[in-house]
Amino acid sequence: MPDILSIGQVAERTGLSIHTLRFYEREGILHSPVRRGAGGNRLYSEQDIEWLSLCMILRASDMPLAAIRRYTELVREGAGNEAERLALLRRHREYLINQMANLSECMDLINYKVGVYEDLIDEGAADHSCNREALPADGGPG
Amino acid sequence: MPDILSIGQVAERTGLSIHTLRFYEREGILHSPVRRGAGGNRLYSEQDIEWLSLCMILRASDMPLAAIRRYTELVREGAGNEAERLALLRRHREYLINQMANLSECMDLINYKVGVYEDLIDEGAADHSCNREALPADGGPG
């Protein structure tokens, strides 16, 4: 593993597009300013990959880029702002708790409905004489 | 509970804005076409509230409006398309499973980091002589 990577290599390893990598840099999402090669091309390090991996986890959980940028700034500034980092992380944790509840509420609902439709379709397949017009109540969330 | 509700009442009861209610209607998110009063004003029913509540659960779990619209169409069309409804619901369930994994990965990461920063801040508060420059490794997701 070389510690100097082109943008193409970083794209390949992270799964982010080259466009997105440049966009993230403009947005101040990179841990340290990107070094540049002779021709002005970006030179990434393994550290950058690690930082981007962290950012990708945060993004995958819907942390806004603005929050990631702020966190990045705080880390870049160094020691002394731990309280703000902590607050930022806790805020996102609150979001996560709430969102996990939303997802599992929806999961329950969908599991219920999937069950209903599976039964309905099984019946329809096994017994063609049954009343195929009999709809499950689909008006409500119950 | 009256079964004829103004858009304002629906907004109040669902928490959606009046603008959003009209927007959802344009987007074909309503279970049945809205009835209108003498002056052209929308008349909602309790059924509409129920359907909107369902939609809100789906939206809160990030189902795109396009998918909700499709599901709405299918339900409106009536019996005979259960397989497609089922497929649509299962697709969203896959999304939910994946997203729950994302959120809990992020939750683990954040819990870890929150722990680190809490310790750091506690130490800083309890013992001012300690090395406040000692940073936790914040470059990586670990």
Next chain:
DNA sequence: CTAGGATCTAGAGCCAACTCTAGATCAAGC
């Protein structure tokens, strides 16, 4: 009659997060 408040329509505006385009530069291989 009039003022206030709720509603209507059509359509513009906004925000986040990409995503892509155009045109230039550069290094390597034939």
Next chain:
DNA sequence: GCTTGATCTAGAGTTGGCTCTAGATCCTAG
């Protein structure tokens, strides 16, 4: 020398989901 492929910059375009505006209409209370 020339083509090919990767990279560069600045900036425009896209998508999804709202959110708001303007100007009209209508109902009710004073």
